[in-house]
Amino acid sequence: MxxxxxxxxxxxxSSAAAAAMLPAMQTLYGNPSSLHQKGREANMALLGARxxxxxxxxxxxxxxxxxxxxxxxxxxxxxxxxxxxAEAGKKHIISDTIEHHAVLHTLKKLEKQGFEVTYLPVHxxxxxxxxxxxxxxxxxxxxxxxxxxxxxxxxxxxxxEIGALCRQKGILFHTDAVQAIGHVPVDVQKDNIxxxxxxxxxxxxxxxxxxxxxxKGIRLKNFIEGGAQERGRRGGTxxxxxxxxxxxxxxxxxxxxxxxxxxxxxxxxxxxxGLSRIPNSRCNGDPDHKAPGIVSFCFxxxxxxxxxxxxxxxxxxxxxxxxxTSGSLDPSHVLLALGLPHEIAHGSLRLSLCEYxxxxxxxxxxxxxxxxxxxxxxxxxxxxHMLEHMDDPYQ
Numbered sequence: 001m002x003x004x005x006x007x008x009x010x011x012x013x014s015s016a017a018a019a020a021m022l023p024a025m026q027t028l029y030g031n032p033s034s035l036h037q038k039g040r041e042a043n044m045a046l047l048g049a050r051x052x053x054x055x056x057x058x059x060x061x062x063x064x065x066x067x068x069x070x071x072x073x074x075x076x077x078x079x080x081x082x083x084x085x086a087e088a089g090k091k092h093i094i095s096d097t098i099e100h101h102a103v104l105h106t107l108k109k110l111e112k113q114g115f116e117v118t119y120l121p122v123h124x125x126x127x128x129x130x131x132x133x134x135x136x137x138x139x140x141x142x143x144x145x146x147x148x149x150x151x152x153x154x155x156x157x158x159x160x161e162i163g164a165l166c167r168q169k170g171i172l173f174h175t176d177a178v179q180a181i182g183h184v185p186v187d188v189q190k191d192n193i194x195x196x197x198x199x200x201x202x203x204x205x206x207x208x209x210x211x212x213x214x215x216k217g218i219r220l221k222n223f224i225e226g227g228a229q230e231r232g233r234r235g236g237t238x239x240x241x242x243x244x245x246x247x248x249x250x251x252x253x254x255x256x257x258x259x260x261x262x263x264x265x266x267x268x269x270x271x272x273x274g275l276s277r278i279p280n281s282r283c284n285g286d287p288d289h290k291a292p293g294i295v296s297f298c299f300x301x302x303x304x305x306x307x308x309x310x311x312x313x314x315x316x317x318x319x320x321x322x323x324x325t326s327g328s329l330d331p332s333h334v335l336l337a338l339g340l341p342h343e344i345a346h347g348s349l350r351l352s353l354c355e356y357x358x359x360x361x362x363x364x365x366x367x368x369x370x371x372x373x374x375x376x377x378x379x380x381x382x383x384x385h386m387l388e389h390m391d392d393p394y395q
Contacts, residue, residue: 002315003361006144007202008179008294008352009319013245014204016252021245031230037239042240046245049247056197056254057213058187065212065220065230066243070178070199071102073212075202075235077174077195079108079173080214082115083221084172092140095129096120098155099147100227103176104333107145124339126155127284128132134165135161143172146153148180152334152350153285156184163192168192172218173292178202182253183291183354184261200246203253204354209242264292267362271295278375279312280374280386284338284348291304293353298340301383302376305353310372311349316365319329343382 008147013021022254024045029040032046044359047061054061067073080095085091097119107117118136120128128146128348134271144166166173174195180186181285182203188196196213200206214220226235253260274281275297284296302318311318320332331345351365377383 006350017245017249017270020248021241024241026117052247055221067210069210073197081143090140090142091115096143098334145174148177151179153296154291155285156289160191205246205249258274295351299347314368
């Protein structure tokens, strides 16, 4: 059996996305900035896609800017929030320790430019505490950037409450919602969000397209110079086929959100229950505030890369954390932020499901993972050393 359980890294393109994209590649080849018929056709399609994305977020079309990916949207939102703060004499930013590197690296760059960043702890459950956020707010705080859903452990942050606090304090609030959009309810109005980043390939659209939501009234400056596209803020001819595909995929995901959440949550819970039976295993993240499809486990005495390779031989595609850092030999910064020691964080496994998966696939995973863990432990001197110091390692 073949099982794709790495949907947090990327998803298969949906039929709806393909049906929107493929014809556009042949018929909507006009430049949407051109005044002739083909240009007007492309521009009308672009406007329709913008309206669709806006409707799915409960935003206005004028608040949606198409980008090349979620990382670009994160960079744009954070640098603009910092710029606006600096213009008002405020150069303090608040974030947390488990953000995606698209956020963390942007913040490190801003620190070199004179900004001060407070990184909130997330404790053992991976959740930001509101009282600690409020305590970190200063008179010169200009921006709070907290992700909606963590890409490695699936933890959902109290975004609505964070946004409300920021509104009360007069602080811009940005959320990286790349792992949330299309998988959990997101409403920029109800959730008090000022800026939001999303990426199409996380919800069955093609790679290479994303979007930034920016609340009306926030004065964005140009992110890419060279043209009048995206209301003059991002130069470069729009990728019409990819944008149409993303809009179609998002519309379909939102239309079936409740049923997809119920199906994926049931598979996730079955997976967690089964993997928890493996001795000396740990499920990472908050059990009550968790995305439907992301399951993160650590297995003592097991090296994560060996675990992934063995599962791949068994036909199971998984990961040990973020695909953006898969080439690193260091343990996940997310797991370390939970307080896990290096030796345990090295033995991590992330299984991420979507509505395309089945219970039969989950059962197959539950057959293979315990066997692979057992095999690797038998070869591990670390595990053998641990056995010598356990009263009963199989309880």
